[in-house]
Amino acid sequence: MVVILSxxxxxxxxxxxxxTALRDDIVGGAYKVGDKMPSQAQLIERFSVSRTVVREAxxxxxxDGLTMSRxxxxxxITKPDVLRHEHLAHIDPARISTIVEVLxxxxxxxxxxxxxxxxxxxxxxxxxxxxxxxxFAEQMAAGTSTAAADQAxxxxxxxxxxxxxxxxxxxxLGQAVIPRAxxxxxxxxxxxxxxxxxxxxxxxxxxxxxxxxDPEAARSKMRSHLEGxxxxxxxxxxx
Numbered sequence: 001m002v003v004i005l006s007x008x009x010x011x012x013x014x015x016x017x018x019x020t021a022l023r024d025d026i027v028g029g030a031y032k033v034g035d036k037m038p039s040q041a042q043l044i045e046r047f048s049v050s051r052t053v054v055r056e057a058x059x060x061x062x063x064d065g066l067t068m069s070r071x072x073x074x075x076x077i078t079k080p081d082v083l084r085h086e087h088l089a090h091i092d093p094a095r096i097s098t099i100v101e102v103l104x105x106x107x108x109x110x111x112x113x114x115x116x117x118x119x120x121x122x123x124x125x126x127x128x129x130x131x132x133x134x135x136f137a138e139q140m141a142a143g144t145s146t147a148a149a150d151q152a153x154x155x156x157x158x159x160x161x162x163x164x165x166x167x168x169x170x171x172x173l174g175q176a177v178i179p180r181a182x183x184x185x186x187x188x189x190x191x192x193x194x195x196x197x198x199x200x201x202x203x204x205x206x207x208x209x210x211x212x213x214d215p216e217a218a219r220s221k222m223r224s225h226l227e228g229x230x231x232x233x234x235x236x237x238x239x
Contacts (some may be wrong), residue, residue: 015145018047018057026066026077037067037075052144059148063155065171087126103230107223113158113166114206115215121160126211129156133200133207140196153203157210157222192222195232202228 022043025031038046043054058075061067067075121129132153139146158166202225209217 014047014049014053015056015060015148017058018043019050020054020239021047021093022057022061023064023066026061027124029109031077035077036073037077039074056145056148059152063148063152063170065155065167099233100230103226103233106173107226107230109166109169110154110157110226111223113161114210115219116163116166117157117160118210118213118218120162121210122162125156125160125162129153130207131209132156133203136203137200140200146196146199151201155204160210198227198228 006141031037037043037058040051040054040058043057044051047054058067062069062075066078067077069075117125117129125131132149132155136149136153139149155167155170158170161167202221206218206220206225209221
């Protein structure tokens with residue numbers, strides 16, 4: 001099936017649309033576990049979008065635990081068992097009240113995940129957290145969507161707990177982890193820039209605490225980061 005998307009839509013919306021279409025293909029059985037996904041060139045042709053949009057959509061699928069990359073071989077489908085948790089899998093990012101509920105849950109879970117990551121992460125997992133932190137900065141500087149990198153940053157911390165339940169929780173939430181469009185910041189470039197800079201600064205404090213093997217600081221910095229997001233969404237809800 002060929003899907004034609006308007007190039008006039010915001011880049012973030014295009015990423016979400018491509019991501020959703022591919023996710024539905026995986027869940028619906030169009031791809032089986034172990035199947036190789038179409039190449040970037042094939043996806044660009046299918047959706048009529050840029051290479052950047054395709055890359056970010058694939059990164060979001062990887063962060064959800066639906067795909068994995070094999071160097072030199074391509075992107076392959078992994079087992080999407082986490083999608084069976086229906087009560088979390090159908091979060092509506094258009095409803096700010098739902099986003100607030102999810103953030104309250106995330107504060108409880110991810111604060112502890114950060115503390116565990118500070119104690120348990122391997123050198124490779126620490127490097128992955130840093131790379132996702134760096135990727136966010138690169139996308140912010142380039143003016144492209146940071147949502148996939150933001151999501152991958154939090155997923156990397158969950159994986160670094162070495163408790164698969166945390167990684168599974170993040171995969172269930174999927175893109176609902178970063179429902180940034182609900183704030184309407186894309187309508188105001190200055191506000192968006194300031195917001196992303198603050199998020200990056202908060203991410204940096206979390207990375208520093210994890211690297212220092214300081215679980216209490218990691219827990220505190222993650223809680224502060226997510227409580228800041230909660231305050232911003234509550235402000236948007238009042239508007």
